Amino acid sequence: MAIQWKKSVCPYCGIGCGLMVGIEEGKVVNIHGMKEHPVNCGESCTLVHNFAPLFTDRDRLTQPMIRRNGTLLPVTWDDAIMYVAHEFHRIIREYGPGAIAFYGGAAAFNEEYYLINKLMKGYIGTNHVECTSRLCMASTAMGFISTFGADAPPTCYADIEEADLFLIAGMNMAVSLPVIFNRVCAARKAKGARTIVIDPRKTETTAIADVHLQIRPGTDVALNNALAYILLEEGFVHEEEVAHYTTGLDDLKLILKEYSPSRVARITGCTQEQIFKAAHLIGHAKAMLTxxxxxxxxxxxxxxxNNTLHNLSLLTGNFCRPGAGPLSIAGESNSLGSRWMGVQSHLLPGMRFVTNPVHRQEIADFWGIPAEKIQSTPGRSIIDIIKGLHTGExxxxxxxxxxxxxxxxxxxxVTEGLEKAEFLVVQDILHPTETTVLADVILAGAQWSEKTVTLVSSERRIELAEKILEPPGMAKPDYEIICLIAGAMGFSKEFSYTSGEEVFEELKEITRGRICDMNGVSYERLRNTIGPQLPCPKTDHPGTARLFSDIRFPRPDGRAALLARDYRKLAETADDDYPFILITGRLASQFNTGTRTRRIKKLTDIEPNNFVEIHSADAQRLGIIEGDEVEMASRRGSIRCIVHIKDHVLESNVYMNLCCGNSPLSEDDKQVNFVCNTVYDAHSKQPELKCCAVKITKVASI
Known part of the structure; x- marks a missing residue:
């Protein structure tokens, strides 16, 4: 039988690469990039090429399970759904709706998250609804809202070919976004575009930098302020013009007096010469993409x-035109879509906020419920949900x-908090995972290509992920599971959807007239063409490549905000007891914490053991050589790992990958999150996973 090829879109990172999925005798046998897709033009990363084993992995969930006498046992769907509904009702009756919370992954899809919001915020009455976008893009979202007035990435990938300067900060693009990195490299070669990379570690990405600003971890705000200081001092800013489309220039100039290049060189560890060189590249650029x-x-x-990075674009006019502006690319496939569907505790669907009475009334009218049913205060962030499990709230x-x-x-x-949960429901495609082993109920979900749903990429492009295979055993699409639970809780009429398409036709109405407008989109259109970029308000609309091209922003006065932001030190700094600052990152062969990818032997064999990178001078002081086993400890916990001695990090810094989980998927505890800190940004509530203080001790050989 010949291979049948089906069109789809990648379920991993937020780029949204078009894919072709090859099916033979009912099995996925090959996946590769779609040549005609404008995002990736046939390219794809190693994760995509090795996805197929997940369809037949021995740990695929095929039916629901309930814990009985301490053991998870297979049950029917009727038993599982009725048990979940009964326990939710009991907890609401005894403790109120605020005793229930939801947490999902940003790789889930629009239809699923619309339904979750409708059920949890609209019908149960709890705003404790979160997803992993809180760990990934919450700060980007709040940066966009505070500077520009909306959580709406304004640029597009086509701007890469139009830019003459790339400013890459806080990411190893070559590893985390290889398809985009290849486009950046091609643009550099084709038109001589320059590159500034800001990273405390030498990486594959810093290798292409014209200027690598190897700053001390957490000093980015000071650096950005120094760059703005030079731009203003040396006449690169047309102040009268900037004042037409921004507010706050005078306040910004006042605070920048404290950020001279000499002072910031001492803060960041970069030389004044490097800071000036980067500022001059920005000042002379015709189109800078960040x-x-x-x-x-x-x-x-x-x-x-985020705010101080956007200041650099606004001060130099690098905004609202081809090749210029901020290009944020999420770490998960539907991070933007999940936010637009309202899956954070302060949001409602369609880019609305729970604190806004007009927004609450709009959503309540749409759902046919009293406005007071929707709570007017934000719910708990995921860190605060875990705190609530510990306290019993x-x-x-x-x-x-x-x-x-x-x-x-x-x-x-976190594990202790989950263990304290009176009732833990885990809906997933795999078991065991670090979370499913703690569950009272496991619900077997269908994964990508086993259901038909939509997602929104980081350039606001909406795409259809078509059902290609039947889910294994009794597994069901997540939107169907949500509807079954809602129905068992007494909301059958309100959740009587028969397909993802029916859900989509409803949810797109709630986006009408907004930046996320999907009303020109249908499943049929997405099946027959490449998905358009949003907003796309009408069926004959081609989509919107760039936002705010009229230099009008969705703020009360129509102007963007230049924001004066002071630098503050890391929440946890090195001291005599914990003398190193740990920074974390990704492997090209693994995705996030590796829940899926660690099960794929070809990927795990590339780097089977987690490791810590240590500067040679620090290794010498500690008496450590390449390949030694060390214990890395923070004030919260410790892990053991192998040493790689590389001068990629600064002295007194160490680096570790986040891709290795703990039990039950590995013999030893190698997950870097054992030592990471739960403190978070006050404005975005995104945890400071990247930096914490640790100590390193050599493990004595037996």
Missing amino acids: FWLQGYNQSTQAVFK VRALWVMSSNPAASLPYTQW
Whole structure:
């Protein structure tokens, strides 16, 4: 039988690469990039090429399970759904709706998250609804909102070919976003575009930099302020013109007086010469495109980092035109879509906020419920949900398509919180995971290509992920499971959907007239063409490549905000007891904490053991050689790992990958999140997963 090829879109990172999935005798036999897709033009990363084994992995969930007498046992769907509904009702009756919380993964899809919001915020009445976008892009979202007025990435990937300067901050693009990195490299070669990379570690990405600003971890705000200082002092800013489309220039100039290049050189560890060179590249650029990721976002100063980076674009007119502006690319496939569907505790669907009475009334009218049913105060962030499990204020947690026992900081504390849950429901495609082993109920979900749903990429492009295979055994699409639970709780009429398409036709109405407008989109259109970029308000609309091209922003006065932000030190700094600052990152062969990819032998064999990178001078002082086993400890926990001695990090810094989970998927505890900190940015509530203080001790050989 010849291979049949089906069109789809990648379920991993937020780029949204078009894929072709090869099916033979009912099995996926090959996956490769779609040549005609404008995002990746046939390219794809190693994760995609090795996805097929997940369809037949021995740990695929094929039916629901309930814990009885301490053991998880297979049950029917009727038993599982009725048990979940009964326990949710009991907890609401005894403790109120605020005792129930939800946490999902940003790789889940629009239809699923619309339904979760409708059920949890609209009908149950709890705003404790979160997803992993809180760990990934919450700070980017708050940076966009505070600077520009909306969580709406304004640029597009086509700007890469138009730019003459790339500013890449807080990410190893070559590893985390290889398809985009290849486009950046091609643009450099084709038109001589220059590159500034800001990273405390030497990486594959810094290798292409014209200027590598190897700053001390967490000093980005000071650096950005120094760059703005030079731009203003040396006449690169047309102040009268900037004042037409921004507010706050005078306040910014006042605070920048404290950020002279000489002072910032001492703060960051960069030389004044490097800072001036970077500022001059920005000042002379005709079109600067900025990129950033978790090195910015997972920080207690994350929103300020975003704001000060945007200041550089606004001061130099690098905005609202081809090749210029901020290009944020999420770490998970539907991070933007999940936010637009309202899956954070302060949001409602369609880019609305629970604190806004007009927004609450709009959503209540749409759902046909009293406005007072929707709580007017934001719910708990995921870190605060775990705190609530510890205190008993949160009694039940419903987890979908996520593995918080591996992905959240301070793993032991998170696990203890999940164990304290009175009722833990985990809806996933795999078992065991670090989270499913703690569950009272496991619900077997269908994964990508086993259901038909939509997602929104980081350039606001909406795409259809078509059902290609039947889910294994009794597994069901997540939207169907949500509807079954809602129905069993007494909301059958309100959740009587028969397909993802029916859900989509409803949810797109709630986006009408907004930046996320999907009303020109249908499943049929997405099946027949490449998905358009949003907003796309009408069926004959081609989509919107760039936002705010009229230099009008969705703020009350129509102007963007230049924000004066002061630098603050890391929440946890090195001291005599914990003399190293740990920074974290990704492997090209693994995705996030590796819940899926660690099961794929070809990927795991590339780097089977987690390791810590140590500077040679520090290794010499500690009496450590290449390949030694060390214990790395923080104030929260410790892990053991192998040493790689490389001068990629600064002295007194160490680096570790986040891809290795703890038990049950590995023999030893190697997950870096055992030592990471739960503190978070006050504005975005995104945890500071990237930096914490640790000590390193050589493990004595037996």
